[in-house]
Amino acid sequence: MPERVxxxxxxxxxxxxxxxxxxxxxxxxxxxxxxxxxxxxTLHQGTLPMAEVKMSNQELASDLGFSxxxxxxxxxxxxxxxxxxxxxxxxxTDMKAFRTGLIGATTVGGMDRSENFYASFLxxxxxxxxxxxxxxxxxxxxxxxxxxxxxxxxITTISTAxxxxxxxxxxxxxxxxxxxxxxxxxxxxxxVTRFTLNGFNTLMILDRSGCHPFDENRAGLTLxxxxxxxxxxxxxxxxxAGKKVLAEVTGYGNANDAYHQTASSPDGKGAFLAMTKAxxxxxxxxxxxxxxxxxxTGTQNNDLSEGLAIERIFGxxxxxxxxxxxxxxxxxxxxxxxxxxxxxxxxxxxxxxPNLNFSTPMKELKIKPVSRLMTPVKLQHVLSNxxxxxxxxxxxxxxxxxxxxxx
Amino acid sequence: xxxxxxxxxxxxxVSPQPAFQTEKFPFEPVSYETNPxxxxxxxxxxxxxxxxxxxxxxxxxxxxASAKLCLRDAGFQxxxxxxxxxxAIVTGTGLGCLEDxxxxxxxxxxxxxxxxxxxxxxxxxxxxxxxQIALLLKCHGYNFTYVxxxxxxxxxxxxxxxxxxxxxxxxxxxxxxxxxxxxxxSIMQRMGFWKRKAIQSMELYQDHQRGxxxxxxxxxxxxxxxxxDRTRAVLSGVTTFLHPESSFEVxxxxxxxxxxxxxxxxxxQLIITGINGNPQDDSVYYEFLxxxxxxxxxxxxxxxxxxxxxxxxxxxxxASGILSTQVVPPWLMVRGTQPEKxxxxxxxxxxxxxxxxxxxxxxx
Numbered sequence: 001m002p003e004r005v006x007x008x009x010x011x012x013x014x015x016x017x018x019x020x021x022x023x024x025x026x027x028x029x030x031x032x033x034x035x036x037x038x039x040x041x042t043l044h045q046g047t048l049p050m051a052e053v054k055m056s057n058q059e060l061a062s063d064l065g066f067s068x069x070x071x072x073x074x075x076x077x078x079x080x081x082x083x084x085x086x087x088x089x090x091x092x093t094d095m096k097a098f099r100t101g102l103i104g105a106t107t108v109g110g111m112d113r114s115e116n117f118y119a120s121f122l123x124x125x126x127x128x129x130x131x132x133x134x135x136x137x138x139x140x141x142x143x144x145x146x147x148x149x150x151x152x153x154x155i156t157t158i159s160t161a162x163x164x165x166x167x168x169x170x171x172x173x174x175x176x177x178x179x180x181x182x183x184x185x186x187x188x189x190x191x192v193t194r195f196t197l198n199g200f201n202t203l204m205i206l207d208r209s210g211c212h213p214f215d216e217n218r219a220g221l222t223l224x225x226x227x228x229x230x231x232x233x234x235x236x237x238x239x240x241a242g243k244k245v246l247a248e249v250t251g252y253g254n255a256n257d258a259y260h261q262t263a264s265s266p267d268g269k270g271a272f273l274a275m276t277k278a279x280x281x282x283x284x285x286x287x288x289x290x291x292x293x294x295x296x297t298g299t300q301n302n303d304l305s306e307g308l309a310i311e312r313i314f315g316x317x318x319x320x321x322x323x324x325x326x327x328x329x330x331x332x333x334x335x336x337x338x339x340x341x342x343x344x345x346x347x348x349x350x351x352x353x354p355n356l357n358f359s360t361p362m363k364e365l366k367i368k369p370v371s372r373l374m375t376p377v378k379l380q381h382v383l384s385n386x387x388x389x390x391x392x393x394x395x396x397x398x399x400x401x402x403x404x405x406x407x
Numbered sequence: 408x409x410x411x412x413x414x415x416x417x418x419x420x421v422s423p424q425p426a427f428q429t430e431k432f433p434f435e436p437v438s439y440e441t442n443p444x445x446x447x448x449x450x451x452x453x454x455x456x457x458x459x460x461x462x463x464x465x466x467x468x469x470x471x472a473s474a475k476l477c478l479r480d481a482g483f484q485x486x487x488x489x490x491x492x493x494x495a496i497v498t499g500t501g502l503g504c505l506e507d508x509x510x511x512x513x514x515x516x517x518x519x520x521x522x523x524x525x526x527x528x529x530x531x532x533x534x535x536x537x538x539q540i541a542l543l544l545k546c547h548g549y550n551f552t553y554v555x556x557x558x559x560x561x562x563x564x565x566x567x568x569x570x571x572x573x574x575x576x577x578x579x580x581x582x583x584x585x586x587x588x589x590x591x592x593s594i595m596q597r598m599g600f601w602k603r604k605a606i607q608s609m610e611l612y613q614d615h616q617r618g619x620x621x622x623x624x625x626x627x628x629x630x631x632x633x634x635x636d637r638t639r640a641v642l643s644g645v646t647t648f649l650h651p652e653s654s655f656e657v658x659x660x661x662x663x664x665x666x667x668x669x670x671x672x673x674x675x676q677l678i679i680t681g682i683n684g685n686p687q688d689d690s691v692y693y694e695f696l697x698x699x700x701x702x703x704x705x706x707x708x709x710x711x712x713x714x715x716x717x718x719x720x721x722x723x724x725x726a727s728g729i730l731s732t733q734v735v736p737p738w739l740m741v742r743g744t745q746p747e748k749x750x751x752x753x754x755x756x757x758x759x760x761x762x763x764x765x766x767x768x769x770x771x
Contacts, residue, residue, distance in 0.1 A: 109554075114512075115516075118513070122513060122516055137556060139501075139559075143556075156558055156562040158551065159534060159554040160534045171551070174573070178573060194515065195515065198528075199511065203525045255547055258544075258545050389529065390537060390539075391541060
């Protein structure tokens with residue numbers, strides 16, 4: 001008999017807010033976090049927009065109680081801030097009371113510091129401060145979160161490109177369902193870097209006017225940054241501590257498109273399989289899904305193949321859907337957890353946040369996204385998609401739980 | 408209901424040693440005086456279409472080749488030469504695609520963010536190995552990549568075992584890969600990771616300079632819920648822990664891990680440790696042995712493959728070879744004498760006394 005998995009805490013920092021409350025306010029006010037690049041000097045300043053977290057490294061460090069940001073990458077600082085909020089919101093007082101783990105996710109780890117190191121290193125291999133490269137690896141941020149929050153029993157990090165943090169939710173849920181952990185903090189963190197900005201730019205998939213997902217005239221994604229963490233708990237620990245449940249993880253699926261290293265297949269096979277697996281695990285019929293928070297990056301390729309896969313599954317009855325990436329930018333390794341938290345907020349507050357910047361429906365699709373805030377709406381089950389390079393496709397279903405009503 | 412057993416039904420490796428498939432175990436080991444140790448090309452064109460080889464980073468090539476070697480060992484190669492796909496692919500890599508990352512970073516800096524091409528960026532993504540294997544096998548199943556330092560391969564193993572134990576999959580391809588590049592070698596040299604003076608790799612454990620020798624490699628395993636005539640061993644379990652306070656804690660965790668597997672310390676005929684010739688690292692293993700397994704013979708493997716974050720995957724490849732052939736070649740032994748009959752092997756690896764992991768593997 002599989003155990004149930006509940007979300008009892010959430011924490012987030014991204015371009016539209018430094019905590020859950022601020023993010024909710026921005027979503028309700030339909031306020032995007034996309035703006036000019038200010039965090040680092042780059043050739044693309046003034047031509048490409050970005051969705052930056054509105055805090056400097058020093059501000060993040062002070063907020064976390066460190067006198068200086070020196071020992072940390074921006075990625076890790078963001079991760080610690082979001083994970084701390086998640087743990088606080090779940091009211092965890094004793095980390096050792098239950099077997100508690102941490103699963104982080106990231107695409108480029110500490111690249112924000114190593115790209116500075118590498119510039120000096122290239123001129124002379126004896127140059128460059130080692131302190132700038134020592135936290136380059138993807139695990140570093142996760143280990144710093146674990147040390148900061150004293151998470152004792154299990155730790156790992158996932159990197160499957162832009163689906164990374166949904167996969168952290170999946171594996172964390174599996175560890176609970178198989179009785180290997182009682183409680184696990186899962187999510188992802190990624191800072192913006194020149195490396196990723198230039199990387200996506202070489203693929204010519206960055207929209208110069210800010211992303212407009214699922215629009216006929218979409219021209220690419222907008223890079224964002226942030227971190228988001230969720231506390232997952234088994235039914236036993238929830239009962240033992242009398243925890244308030246925010247939502248339940250009822251289904252998930254991961255599949256591989258096996259079509260191309262970066263492009264999605266024209267028919268969205270991987271996306272179709274991921275959503276189908278999640279539905280099948282949850283035991284829900286497609287008609288029971290109340291809302292889809294789509295991956296919707298705003299690239300030609302993603303939105304078309306994701307849209308076709310959705311039409312194939314839901315037929316004539318596609319539920320309301322929207323991409324929230326025009327709010328947050330594409331936060332890469334954090335995106336899945338960012339959007340899972342936005343989905344939890346949708347469930348809690350009975351609201352569908354709009355797909356900003358939408359005006360013209362895509363000609364290949366019969367469907368179009370929700371472009372105006374909808375509330376109150378009755379939401380029972382929300383499907384959230386995250387897809388990434390390497391053909392990695394993941395879907396998670398989050399469901400309303402009886403005690404979730406917010407006054 | 409008891410947990411179903413997880414069988415290793417095939418394995419393959421690309422390493423600095425000349426043996427790629429378990430049926431070649433034991434092999435004639437090569438000693439190197441170079442640092443780092445680099446993998447021997449297994450003949451990549453046998454595994455990867457020629458037009459793809461040219462563009463692929465080394466880690467991708469060694470990953471794909473070792474995965475296909477493993478599938479061949481597991482009997483997944485069909486008469487037409489193509490490979491049957493497993494249901495899931497779960498990989499680990501400590502540092503990912505360093506060559507492509509370095510290439511893109513280098514040209515971005517040198518060319519001041521202009522005139523860049525996407526290939527190395529695309530291939531720099533940490534899940535490129537798992538993605539390329541899926542692409543070549545047309546595997547639409549579960550596809551995960553773990554990137555947690557010296558837990559990368561162990562996390563992949565745990566996930567792969569969880570697929571089988573929850574009956575969501577019956578056959579899972581899992582492995583660990585890392586590559587060494589000139590920049591990463593020289594950065595870690597500055598951090599004090601490597602021995603300064605050249606030594607013979609086969610004499611790694613007799614050298615007392617600080618540091619170890621760098622290495623690289625990729626090893627894959629086909630885990631399944633059913634045994635067959637190709638089954639190499641039973642994979643009992645894996646556990647990881649960070650920053651133990653003392654060697655007593657390591658022993659305690661080791662005993663508890665074995666106990667969970669219904670195995671006693673006396674049942675272990677051989678311990679394979681990640682001993683690497685760096686006195687500071689090695690003392691952790693010796694204290695563990697002295698306090699918990701004083702009479703148990705100990706073998707090493709890093710004199711064969713060098714130190715890297717997924718080296719424990721190579722240890723598991725060695726252990727599969729030992730269990731299926733019942734041969735422990737003398738050049739593996741570091742302490743004690745070669746056991747004759749081997750039912751249970753405990754693998755213990757740690758990295759810088761931070762990440763520690765145990766793997767228990769047993770005879771079928």
